[in-house]
Amino acid sequence: MDITREDYQVQYDEAAATVRCSGSFRLHGDEYKPMLDLLGHAADTKSAMLTLDVRELQFLNSSGINTLSKFVLQVRKHGVSQLVVQGSTRYPWQEKSLKNLQRLLPALRLDIV
Amino acid sequence: MAQTFGDFVALLEGEGEYLKIGFHPTSIPLQQRWRNNGLSADFLADYLSTFFPGEDVATSERQSQIKGAVGYIANELLENCMKYSHASKQHLVSIEMFLEPDAITLYTTNGIEPVRIEPFQAFIQRLLTEDVGAMYIEQLESNADNDDGGASGMGFLTMLNDYGVKIAWNFSIPARAGDEVAVTTMVRMSL
Numbered sequence: 001m002d003i004t005r006e007d008y009q010v011q012y013d014e015a016a017a018t019v020r021c022s023g024s025f026r027l028h029g030d031e032y033k034p035m036l037d038l039l040g041h042a043a044d045t046k047s048a049m050l051t052l053d054v055r056e057l058q059f060l061n062s063s064g065i066n067t068l069s070k071f072v073l074q075v076r077k078h079g080v081s082q083l084v085v086q087g088s089t090r091y092p093w094q095e096k097s098l099k100n101l102q103r104l105l106p107a108l109r110l111d112i113v
Numbered sequence: 114m115a116q117t118f119g120d121f122v123a124l125l126e127g128e129g130e131y132l133k134i135g136f137h138p139t140s141i142p143l144q145q146r147w148r149n150n151g152l153s154a155d156f157l158a159d160y161l162s163t164f165f166p167g168e169d170v171a172t173s174e175r176q177s178q179i180k181g182a183v184g185y186i187a188n189e190l191l192e193n194c195m196k197y198s199h200a201s202k203q204h205l206v207s208i209e210m211f212l213e214p215d216a217i218t219l220y221t222t223n224g225i226e227p228v229r230i231e232p233f234q235a236f237i238q239r240l241l242t243e244d245v246g247a248m249y250i251e252q253l254e255s256n257a258d259n260d261d262g263g264a265s266g267m268g269f270l271t272m273l274n275d276y277g278v279k280i281a282w283n284f285s286i287p288a289r290a291g292d293e294v295a296v297t298t299m300v301r302m303s304l
Binding site: 024026028059061062065066070073074091092096097103 | 143147150151177178182189192196249250253254256257267271276
């Protein structure tokens with residue numbers, strides 16, 4: 001189910017209940033569908049703890065922000081998983097934009113290091 | 114004739130440092146052209162880095178922040194142009210970047226389909242008068258119910274909410290009936 005492209009990768013590690021995103025997400029519209037499916041699948045497993053690791057995600061466009069938000073809203077809808085989002089200060093967009101995910105789901109834990 | 118929304122500052126070529134890139138909106142299909150958005154945005158951001166050398170921790174941090182902001186904003190502006198520009202021969206799509214001592218200003222210009230003008234201007238009025246933070250969350254919540262990956266208005270909302278820029282628009286009103294309206298979007302980032 002993992003997605004591996006030249007400029008971006010999305011990997012779902014079921015054992016660790018972790019989705020790892022890396023590279024640059026500059027897709028448009030429908031191109032995000034496979035990623036949305038993967039994220040939806042991870043949310044639907046309803047594991048007690050769920051991690052979204054974007055530390056290696058260099059770039060995210062607004063359609064990508066929309067895609068990650070849909071995942072957060074799906075987790076919120078199920079209401080059973082503690083969601084942790086791991087970010088990095090290396091890429092300035094992460095400190096600016098990831099905090100908005102917390103506004104969608106106040107219980108979300110945001111670790112930016 | 115022109116109609117402006119927001120605090121539109123028109124900078125002139127020849128005043129200070131500037132860079133301009135032009136595209137013909139119909140020359141290659143959207144799918145292929147999309148890649149150019151990222152290339153052009155990264156180019157503008159990299160080019161700018163020269164003016165903000167990162168010699169120590171503080172200036173490196175500043176350089177990285179400016180580069181990240183310009184790369185993001187230029188990419189969003191170009192994506193909007195490519196998605197919404199009216200495929201005609203009258204207007205090229207262009208992006209310009211002006212560097213002043215206290216600000217970086219980006220402009221994109223594209224032709225706009227007549228039927229899109231009114232809804233776009235209504236959205237602009239909301240951006241200029243409403244609480245952007247609340248609109249941002251409202252938009253994400255409503256996008257969750259749509260199956261398409263499109264994020265209507267999210268580009269402008271993220272620029273305002275996350276990057277604290279000023280945005281303004283200029284609609285050119287054609288002198289002759291039947292001519293196309295061009296919209297120039299200005300994004301101004303204080304340094």
